[in-house]
Amino acid sequence: MTSVPKAGIQQFFRERGLRCTPQRFAVLDFLVKHPGHPTAEEMFREVNRSDPRASRATIYNSLRVLIDAGLVREFIQEGRSSRFGAHIGSHHHFLCDRCGKLEDIAWFSLKGVPRRREVGRRQVREYELVLRGVCEACSASRRPRKNPIP
Ligand SMILES: [Zn+2]
Numbered sequence: 001m002t003s004v005p006k007a008g009i010q011q012f013f014r015e016r017g018l019r020c021t022p023q024r025f026a027v028l029d030f031l032v033k034h035p036g037h038p039t040a041e042e043m044f045r046e047v048n049r050s051d052p053r054a055s056r057a058t059i060y061n062s063l064r065v066l067i068d069a070g071l072v073r074e075f076i077q078e079g080r081s082s083r084f085g086a087h088i089g090s091h092h093h094f095l096c097d098r099c100g101k102l103e104d105i106a107w108f109s110l111k112g113v114p115r116r117r118e119v120g121r122r123q124v125r126e127y128e129l130v131l132r133g134v135c136e137a138c139s140a141s142r143r144p145r146k147n148p149i150p
């Protein structure tokens with residue numbers, strides 16, 4: 001996901017019938033290259049470094065347009081700033097309770113989920129999971145050693 005060439009990014013715009021402005025391109029390109037789901041503020045700081053004309057308003061407006069077009073996904077976390085990720089290719093997410101890190105995990109399908117009775121007459125376009133728990137880094141740093149070396 002990190003090696004999408006420029007033409008590839010432009011292709012995503014074409015597929016959605018969306019005008020590829022330099023600002024929108026910069027925002028989507030940034031999210032593709034940074035799969036760690038940054039906040040809007042983090043994006044602003046980074047994008048602004050290479051393009052000092054980028055304003056907060058431009059970043060927010062571009063994000064809004066990309067979200068509406070389905071190219072970017074917003075993750076709203078209570079008490080924390082929203083995080084954003086390029087929504088290209090199916091993947092699930094893992095949210096760490098301790099450090100708040102949001103990670104992509106490889107797609108795996110759950111058989112029958114979109115066909116379950118609970119869905120009723122709703123027409124399911126897609127689905128994804130947000131798994132919650134303790135990430136690898138946090139569980140490694142907190143877990144006491146089982147067999148301490150004497
Ligand atoms: Zn963590």
Ligand SMILES: [Zn+2]
Nearest residue numbers: 085091093104
């Ligand atoms: Zn993601």
